[in-house]
Amino acid sequence: MPDDDLPSAAPSGGPTPPALLHALVTAPVIRTYVVDRDLRILRTGTLTFGEPPERVAGRLLTEVFRLEDPAAPARVLRRNLPGVPETPGPPASATPPPAGPALPEHATPSGDDGSGPAAVVRAHRTDTAGTDRTFAVALHPLASDAGTGGPPDASGPGPAGLLVLAADITAQERTVARAAALDAVRERVGQSLDLAATCQELVVALVPGFADIAVVEIVDDVLRGADTPTGPPARGTPLRRIAFRGPLGKGGAAHPVGDVREMPHPTPYSLSLGDLRPRLVQLAPGLPWYTTDPDRAASIEKFGSHSLIVAPLALRGTALGVVSFYRCGGSAPYDESDLAFGVTLAAHTALSVDNARRYERDHTVASTVQRRLLPPGPTSPVALETAHVYLPGRNSGSWFDTISLSGARTALVVGRVDGQGVQTASTMGQLRTAVRTLAALDLSPEELLARLNDVAVQLAEERAALPVGDTLRHRPLTATCLYGEYDPFTRLWTVARAGRPVPRIVRPDGTAQPFDLPEGPTLAAAEGAPFVTTEIALEPGTLLVLHSGGNLHDRPGRRSVDEVLSPPDRSLREIGDAIVYNYPPAAHPDGAVLLLARPAEAGPAQVATVALEDDAGAPAKARTATRAHLAAWKIPKDALYAVELIVSELVTNAVRYGTPPLVLRLVRTHTVTCEVRDASLVAPHLRHARAGDEGGRGLFIMSQLASRWGTRYSHDAKIIWAEVEL
Structure with a gap:
């Protein structure tokens, strides 16, 4: 359970926080303290967490424990004693009293009904080894059965003091923290299918909950999409530092993120990568392997790291990289249970890294196929200047085309097949080929789209007929297309569209030209509505912007699209670059294709x-x-x-x-x-x-x-x- 879910104290007379009370009851050792109204410790158990009683007696409870709710004792005392200050207790005397004032023998701890503590709070203290430990502290008011509620020498009513029960719940807290960290890793890591983002998600999820510093290093060939051999990598294999998170951000790290270098040998990192087994190392000055990797040794000393877990990122016997967790300063050192947990984290991360690697490889192949299926270079239409901008992204189905038609006419085409991967790219290639074949038949735009829709329906039926185990069978075919023919002698652009893409038209004076283009159904859609052709006259110098997706719209904090497209007499390449600069990469994560055209005088x-x-x-x-x-x-x-x-x-x-x-x-x-x-x-x-x-x-x-x-x-x-x- 996260810390925020634990209340700091039970209200007076209310129920005890269940998690803290459970930890208190199940703790193997419970220490007792008796404090007076000023919260000064009068008596203790025989052994107080390794300290003799005389070192604790006479000190304030708030000096021995750092209470997360310092006002909780005052609230317990104030239940029956108005006027008790929020932070009671005078400064501790230099010499603690030997025994403290005696309490009545009949004084007994009691809540409102005598059934439990009036408050349970979390507290911390540092042990003799310098490790910060967590406690569940129960506060019981001490009342006399005479009803006065105070010691014999008290002049007024109220509790005689508090009986304090403290249980070390550090182990339980670590178990809860590990469970929370594992939940965070399972929820965050591997959602993006981006390898660098996956590793960064891991270190963000674990720092500072499980580690003070986390580092992920990946075999460079994995990042490059190369095949990696089964088994440990050869000595001298370069690794790239892909993610880092620590108390100082990226400053002070041994190597910056993005650095590529061979792993020095022998070190715990190279040994873990060599035998694909984790390492738990308690760091101390002068370890023998420090001379092998002086950069890491200097970083360890700078951060004050004292405990290290190194776990290989491996899947099916193939090494993908290594992850390192450090604890620094007052954090408790790692133990064997932490090592086992680190192995679990590494296994989950390795699976996510492998998924991201496979996705990157498939995406690279699909992008290569897509580019091969697009026009190889610019064409030279009659009295029409054209340029295109290709923005790569997750989608591999966007395409454009300029097709020379009879009579010096030119067809401008943009389209998109929804989806990712090689199958999407190949479907795009099939539709682009179909468009060129149909365009050679001199069909009108609406008839061409109707025939293209028939082709898309056939492709969708072929998908539906695939074996049940084929994942493509369950992916619907959705595609859009805009097809228009420009005649340089009549200056008419005859166009029809199937689906979303709407072109932008800018007059030579820089003003937007309204264009009402009816939207036809998407290709392979079930409704089968007819396509509609629209004609528009374009004067020389008019700018046409066709795009394959819905990325051309105004965005907050950015220049408007009309401002970006003006003035339209610039080179088309300059205009295309301006469109890209105006939109951050997050604006087109799926990729896009822009096709720009500008008519000229035919003569x-x-x-x-x-x-x-x-x-x-x-x-x-x-x-x-x-x-x-x-x-x-x-x-x-x-x-x-x-x-x-x-x-x-x-x-x-x-x-x-x-x-x-x-x-x-x-x-x-x-x-x-x-x-x-x-x-x-x-x-x-x-x-x-x-x-x-x-x-x-x-x-x-x-x-x-x-x-x-x-x-x-x-x-x-x-x-x-x-x-x-x-």
Whole structure:
């Protein structure tokens, strides 16, 4: 039971504190004292904790014992004697009286009903060895059966004095303290799955209750995630001091936290680590191993440490580190029961350290997989500047992407799969791949998210079909995604979202642009509500901030998000860094991905549009216009010839099978894109013509000349496009 749970004294006439009374009753030795009204000791038992009676007689009770409640004796006396001061008793005389005034032979100890002490208090005193010990002290008022309540020479009513019973409960107190320390360790240590935090939680839980100083040192390879061999580590293996707590904080320690060095040998620390057995050492000046480790010897002397427990942190025969507990000054030295308790603490800590080590290793693997599955480097979209910020954390499922689409458009994507570990990272990779595959089909944002949701549902069903013993089976799949397409020529951003992430939009003048983007259901959600597409016009210089989680919101004591994003004409890298600086690491413990984009002027020289008549002369007109524009753009002749053939084939198909109006558009970027638009929703299909077929070779020839081609739809037309690399 913690000290705070023990009342300092029983109220007059009230019940005795049960814990102290139990300790008093069960104590192997109880010493007695008789004190007068001034609390001066008149008589004692034959032996008073190693001191002869004559050394105690005549002294004040408050001089012999340091009462945690010094006013308790006065309260007991004042029950029947008004006017007794709060701290009674004159200064002790230099020469104690030989026997003290005699009490009546019929004086008897009594509570209110004669059944128990009027008060039980905790007290302390230092024994002859200099060790502080704890006592349960019972105070009984002494009353006469004549009813006067005082000694024969007393002039007024009241108790004759006090009968004091003192029991040494140091052993019981240590047992209670060890139980409290073990409860604290089990409650605190190992909750964070962070190795350094786990070790720091241990020393915080044990100092000052069980130890005056606690030190944890971990094999450096364990911290680095390397495999450690079974058995004791080889001599010379470096250890890192990972946690320290003492009366002076970190000052005065032999080595600072974070220091890496080999363990000197032979010392109790190296021997404990070598045979994986604990050591109990009573420290004294001039021990032989002090010369082997002079830094620790100097620290021991500085702190006044006199007792040491060293216990290895080992699990399944593998050494992970070593923990050291010290007691200093007046603290009782460690004994064998403390050593056994230290081994228990070390075993629990070793398990927590191993769990943290395994988590760190899994997290490192998952983070590596995640980074491998993210885009390898920046892209160069048309008239769109982009940058990203990756904040690593516990979550390994955040991703972003910039995808080049037909017609010089760019898709901006951010998403997140909830969870940790390699499985979360692999699921993220599957969804990112699905997004890129669906984007190549030129689907609208709401249709793409609907198809992506189908993929997520299939992945969730695969999880549910795993064996019962697989932990992944019981982890629901939850994912979010935002997908938007930007057209540099119309300056429209068409976007839809599944789940939480809402983008921030800042106008070139630094003001926030309101953007009402309906929230769709999360991926693989049960409700299956439809996704909604929203369009917004973006003027050049507008800043877009897309993020994978809910970390972009104002926080107390920090600049507002709008202030951080202004002015938006800075470099995107600078803006991204400013966002990170404005949020402490605790603001994004799960990690996050930020994708920043800023539209620019596309320029009329990059695009040419030609309206065509729906007649047999349309292909010739299209070829003539194509040669003129490509010559103005200084396109190489081999590429010009390929583009001219593709345009001729696409326009011919549109005249034969399409519906007017017909429009040809040429777009020049790092490629030349040919687009033919008509009002029919019927798309051509590529066929592989046989040797005797008279038709079916046009699209095949086009597919061989183009690096890629496809079809996309709007609400009232279709566009067949093809790209030729320059």
